[in-house]
Amino acid sequence: MGIFLDSVNIDDVRKAMELGFVSGVTTNPSLMAKVSESPRKVIEQICGISVGPVFYQVTADTPEEREKEGREFHAINPDKVMLKIPATTENMALVAKLKPDIRCAVTAVFSGHQAYVACEAGARYLIPYVNRATRLMGDGCSLVAEIASVVETLEGPAEILAASIKSPSEAMNAVLAGAHHLTLPLDVLLSLGNHPLSDQAIAEFNQNSGRSHQ
Numbered sequence: 001m002g003i004f005l006d007s008v009n010i011d012d013v014r015k016a017m018e019l020g021f022v023s024g025v026t027t028n029p030s031l032m033a034k035v036s037e038s039p040r041k042v043i044e045q046i047c048g049i050s051v052g053p054v055f056y057q058v059t060a061d062t063p064e065e066r067e068k069e070g071r072e073f074h075a076i077n078p079d080k081v082m083l084k085i086p087a088t089t090e091n092m093a094l095v096a097k098l099k100p101d102i103r104c105a106v107t108a109v110f111s112g113h114q115a116y117v118a119c120e121a122g123a124r125y126l127i128p129y130v131n132r133a134t135r136l137m138g139d140g141c142s143l144v145a146e147i148a149s150v151v152e153t154l155e156g157p158a159e160i161l162a163a164s165i166k167s168p169s170e171a172m173n174a175v176l177a178g179a180h181h182l183t184l185p186l187d188v189l190l191s192l193g194n195h196p197l198s199d200q201a202i203a204e205f206n207q208n209s210g211r212s213h214q
């Protein structure tokens with residue numbers, strides 16, 4: 001089980017790593033487009049800070065170009081860089097080709113059948129978009145549960161890394177539906193450990209302990 005940060009912001013990556021319980025960082029092309037540095041520079045910087053895997057999503061137009069792009073990014077730090085490859089049949093072939101050399105995640109998985117073929121192709125991670133699936137299909141967590149059943153039926157070794165999670169309750173529901181790992185924006189990640197009633201209990205304890213020492 002691992003919690004990942006979903007960000008390309010270097011300050012966010014530093015803050016997340018300071019927590020000591022964040023396993024790595026996921027990025028995507030939309031996040032990359034929001035920063036001025038090149039994707040290569042961003043991945044280099046994140047690899048220098050992250051304790052674990054750093055996911056880079058390939059974007060080139062053809063499978064050949066995506067393979068070249070993926071291999072070049074993986075070479076930045078072969079121990080840390082993993083590739084995110086969007087779910088299409090063409091890309092499943094790319095995953096199978098890269099499998100001997102590079103750990104790949106199949107991303108944007110919106111069905112059990114895509115999860116099944118991704119597993120057969122050798123994907124290490126399956127990435128469903130929970131909130132987006134809820135918005136577009138009705139229930140992102142039932143998608144996670146369907147993918148989890150596929151993984152269980154095949155007896156792994158692929159693991160589910162749930163993404164597009166917008167709240168602590170959505171994070172929890174994804175885990176209960178069978179996600180092995182979560183990737184979260186910093187605000188959601190930082191709110192996971194909090195609850196208003198915990199704050200209230202802590203305030204009461206502080207007040208009582210203050211009284212008992214008077």
Ligand code: E4P
Nearest residue numbers: 006027028129132163164165
């Ligand atoms: C996936 O790669 C993303 O990083 C992300 O979690 C998708 O979230 P969105 O649905 O908010 O775009």
